[in-house]
Structure formats: C-alpha cells, structure tokens
Amino acid sequence: MNSKLTTKIKYRIGKNNLYQGTITGLAFLVTVPLIAIILYIFKQGITQINWNFITKLPKPAGEAGGGIANALFGTLVIVVLASAIAIPLGILCGIYLSENKKGRLAYWCRLCVDVLQAVPSIIIGIIAYLWIVKPFGYSAYSASIALAIMMLPILIRSTEETLKLLPGSLKEAGLALGLPYHKVVLKIIVPCGISGILSGVVLSVARIAGETAPLIFTAFGNNFFNANLAKPMATLPVVIYRYATDAQNELHDLAWGASLILLLSVLLLNILTKIATRKWNTQL
Numbered sequence: 001m002n003s004k005l006t007t008k009i010k011y012r013i014g015k016n017n018l019y020q021g022t023i024t025g026l027a028f029l030v031t032v033p034l035i036a037i038i039l040y041i042f043k044q045g046i047t048q049i050n051w052n053f054i055t056k057l058p059k060p061a062g063e064a065g066g067g068i069a070n071a072l073f074g075t076l077v078i079v080v081l082a083s084a085i086a087i088p089l090g091i092l093c094g095i096y097l098s099e100n101k102k103g104r105l106a107y108w109c110r111l112c113v114d115v116l117q118a119v120p121s122i123i124i125g126i127i128a129y130l131w132i133v134k135p136f137g138y139s140a141y142s143a144s145i146a147l148a149i150m151m152l153p154i155l156i157r158s159t160e161e162t163l164k165l166l167p168g169s170l171k172e173a174g175l176a177l178g179l180p181y182h183k184v185v186l187k188i189i190v191p192c193g194i195s196g197i198l199s200g201v202v203l204s205v206a207r208i209a210g211e212t213a214p215l216i217f218t219a220f221g222n223n224f225f226n227a228n229l230a231k232p233m234a235t236l237p238v239v240i241y242r243y244a245t246d247a248q249n250e251l252h253d254l255a256w257g258a259s260l261i262l263l264l265s266v267l268l269l270n271i272l273t274k275i276a277t278r279k280w281n282t283q284l
Contacts, residue, residue, distance in 0.1 A: 041259050048257025058223050058239075068258050070225045074140070074233040075262075078219060079209060081144035081229070086151035087201060093152070094159025094197075095185060101164075117153035124149055125214035133218055138232040143219035147211065151204035158200025162193040202273040206266050212237040236262045 056067030093109065100106040128146035136142070170192060174184035190197070215221075220232040221242070236258055243255035 038263065041256065041263055044253075044256035045258075045260030048253050049260060053254075053257055054261075057225060060223075066254065068236065068239055068254075068261065070222060070234040071236045071239040071258065072261070073225065073227075074219065074222070075209070075236045077227075077229070078140050078143045078147065078215075078233065078235060079205060081140065082147035082151060082208060083201075083205060085144060086148035086155060086204065089148075090152050090155025090200075090204070091159050091190075091197060094156045094200075095163065095190065097156065097160040098163035099185065113153045113156050116149070117157070120213075121150060121211050122213035122217075125217035128214060129217040137230075138218065138220040140219060140229040140231070140233040143215050143233070143235070146214040146218050147208040150208050150211065150214070154204040154207060155200050158203065159193075159197050162196030162200070163189060165196075166192055198273055202270055205269060209266055209269075210237055210262060212241050216241070 053067045054072065055069050057070055058068070059066035093113075097106055097109060124146050128142055128149075132142040132145060133139075166189060170188055171184055174188045175181070179187075215235050215238050219235055219238065221238045222232045222234045226233050240255050240258045240262070243251040243258065246252070
C-alpha cells in the first residue's frame with residue numbers, strides 16, 4: 001500500500017513539474033520576440049544618440065546630420081495635452097460605469113467604449129482631419145484630441161474593472177459613517193483602486209506615444225521648433241516614419257536613434273508608474 005501511494009505521489013509530482021516547466025518555457029518564448037526587438041533597436045540606435053541629436057533641429061533636405069529636439073518637444077506637449085483631456089473624462093466615465101452596472105445609459109456607454117476600442121487609429125485620424133483640421137488647420141490641438149479619443153477606451157475599461165474588484169463593504173462602511181455618496185466614491189473607492197487606475201493611465205499613454213497615422217492627419221509635422229499649439233508640430237512617430245521612408249541611408253540611421261528614444265521613454269514611464277503604484281497601493 002505504501003509503495004503504491006509513494007508511486008502515485010511521485011507521478012503527481014512529476015506531472016506537476018512537467019506542466020510547470022512547459023508553462024515556464026512557453027512564457028519565456030513569448031518574451032523572446034520582445035527582447036529581440038529591444039536589442040535590435042538598441043544596437044541600431046545607440047550609435048546615433050548624442051547631445052546634438054537630442055538638442056538640435058533637423059537639417060534641411062539634402063544635408064547630413066541633424067537632431068530631433070523639435071520632435072521631442074512636440075511629442076511631450078501633445079501627449080500631455082491629450083492626457084489632460086482624456087484622463088479626467090476616462091476616469092469619471094469608468095467610475096460611473098462601475099457604480100451603475102445596469103441601466104440603458106450604462107449599456108450604451110459600454111457598447112460605445114467597446115466599439116471605439118476596436119476602431120483603427122487611422123480612422124480616428126481621418127475623422128479628426130474632417131472635423132477639426134479642415135475647418136481650423138493642422139495643429140497640436142487637433143492631434144491631442146485625436147489621441148485623447150484613443151486613450152478613452154483603455155482608461156474607462158481599466159477604471160471600471162479595477163473598481164469592480166473592490167469589496168462592497170468599503171462603500172457600505174463609508175456610508176454607515178455618514179459620509180456623502182460622492183465623498184465615499186472619491187475619497188475611499190478611488191484611492192483604493194489607484195494602482196489599477198494608474199496602470200490604465202500608463203497603458204493609454206504608451207498606446208498613443210507611438211501612434212503615427214493620427215498625427216500625420218492632424219499635427220502633420222514641422223522642421224522648426226514650434227510652441228504654438230494652433231500650428232503644425234513635429235512629433236517623434238512622424239519623424240521616425242519620414243526618416244525611415246526617405247531615400248537617404250543616413251536618415252535611416254536617425255530613424256533608429258529616434259526609435260530608441262521613443263522606446264526608452266515608454267520604458268521609463270512604465271518603471272516610474274510601477275514605483276508609484278507600489279507606493280500608493282492599498283492592501284485590502
């Protein structure tokens with residue numbers, strides 16, 4: 001009897017180890033393409049990065065060298081402006097949907113969010129072009145609105161799903177203490193879910209940071225340093241696209257350098273957010 005039990009235990013342990021090893025191997029295989037892409041971009045782009053590349057403007061057509069200072073500034077401005085538009089709206093809509101699980105308005109809101117999340121970025125760029133660019137011209141404003149539309153589905157869904165995971169006893173305790181409903185939501189529910197909400201913010205920013213199609217239709221691009229939000233503005237994705245499709249091989253090298261800068265920016269943003277979520281995470 002003991003020998004049979006020992007054999008059975010060994011069989012189950014071996015089966016468990018086999019499954020665990022298979023899952024670990026498959027998880028590693030998933031990361032291989034990502035690691036390969038990062039290493040290749042780093043190898044191609046690191047030789048182009050220097051102080052002049054970051055602080056100088058692009059050279060005129062036909063001249064070698066140049067930098068991406070205007071594109072860095074433009075990307076930062078447009079992403080910050082898009083975030084200022086989308087984050088409050090997305091979080092508020094997510095709170096509404098988490099608090100109203102049923103109802104006709106909530107149903108149609110969820111349906112619109114799902115449909116909007118599936119819309120290709122180039123379609124959003126065309127819509128922004130027809131609605132904003134044609135009447136008012138290319139500008140950082142139109143680019144920010146287009147990117148903000150792309151951010152909304154991720155923000156809304158991440159906020160809604162995060163707040164749904166919180167126990168109902170949190171709300172009940174706040175209401176039992178006599179707090180108004182809006183204070184219970186804003187001062188108890190939202191802070192407890194800040195980790196998931198911040199993750200959604202980062203995902204949405206990372207989603208728009210590398211988008212090219214909407215920016216071609218809205219911000220268009222600019223070879224000069226421009227701080228006027230009502231005028232065309234350079235961005236990193238558009239600069240990478242134009243350098244990569246140019247006939248000059250030297251501009252291809254600059255495209256790799258700009259790609260590495262964009263990749264490192266998104267990586268840094270994710271690291272900072274992980275640190276922030278650890279600090280603000282509330283253990284329930």
